[in-house]
Amino acid sequence: MQSGLYEYKIFGGLADCPPKLCVDVYMDLNFRKQWDQYVKELYEKIYDGEKVIYWEVKYPFPLSNRDYVYIRECREMDVDGRKIWVVLAQSVSVPQCPEKPGIIRVKSYKQSLAIESDGKTGSKVYMYYFDNPGGMIPSWLVNWAAKSGVPAFLKDMQKACRNYSKSI
Template sequence: MTLQPSILPDEEAFADFRKQCLSGGNWLSKYDKNGIQVWIEVPASSKANHPQKVHKIKCKMTIKDVSAATMYDVLHDGVYRKKWDLAMLESYDIARLSANADVGYYSWHCPHPITNRDVVTLRSWRMMDDEYVIINFSVKHPNFPPRSDTVRAISILTGYLIKPIGPNSCTFIYLSQADPKGSLPKWMVNKASQALAPKVMKSVYKAGQEYPEWKRRNHPDQKPWLNVEQNTMPMMDPRLLSIQRAESLENVDESSKVATLDCEDSS
């Protein structure tokens, strides 16, 4: 197998993500209630005949009773996620790539008649000064090709920036550009993401409120995302992975369309 150049995010990638999270230009407000704000990115220039793409969406929540460190732990704790992420079908880590990066699998339930989705993503994280950053994007893994029972979605870029504003308060920013693939019209995907974003933010916030007590009863000292020596996952050379481009899945989606009524399950 020919090894690809390493695709691990570098410091520039994290700096660029942070800049996007904190920038105010080219973002159109779509929601602003109860401490939650949602924006979509508006391209600096666009052509009328340019095909519509999935929006880049940014959400910000001001949290007054949960620390930044706790919210960071919630996002990392895969065991706890099974308790609060009701959409999740299956989720597991595949391998470590470095001290602060791994590759994993996640699938989620979609409402009937839409086919369930899944992703394989490279996740990397940083604690910079008093900020916490997590980013992920879709990758091709030689042992985890698209499955016949789900549509392989694409995370172009997804991540979180968490900044403390007090000992038990923080700002929580979520930024994502993701394509669920299949035959769903892009306008429908964009509308749905804007509507779902506040609900997802509220769900994560509630998980943060309940995490300290749950963690106190469930291996409180076990945090491999903070303590590398606790991580027992096998190591993998990141050069075995390559970035999963959205266009590379078109043939998979076309075969699904023929079999399942335009890629959406009507059974």
């Protein structure tokens, strides 16, 4: 087993999920609790005038869950006539969100997400993701996340996009 820093770059497509819908689904924390099986707790609060997100992620037994405290921003951009939605997220330290016993706080987290049309009815998705999960993460779990977890997340997100209009 080894511990280290984890960095991912993801390039994928979500067929039949227009970019605006993908962004709406991705940004909707309440809806995410319904479709993301790894969410234990997820909410947004305002501290010192800034929207801060708390997210606890379920890890498989015998590992401890991880939690994140972060800020994020979404912008719609026009790049040479192409509409691109960009979501940036980064961990922050907020005294009002202290660490909880038995849960490992991920103190170093950064994510950049860009979504644009695939030219048809779907979206192209580009994500850069970095975090330091802390503790000892077995290599089998890291390999699973890279090979199976990320594609499964994209499939879950695609399914969530299809069900989103029903949940509003």
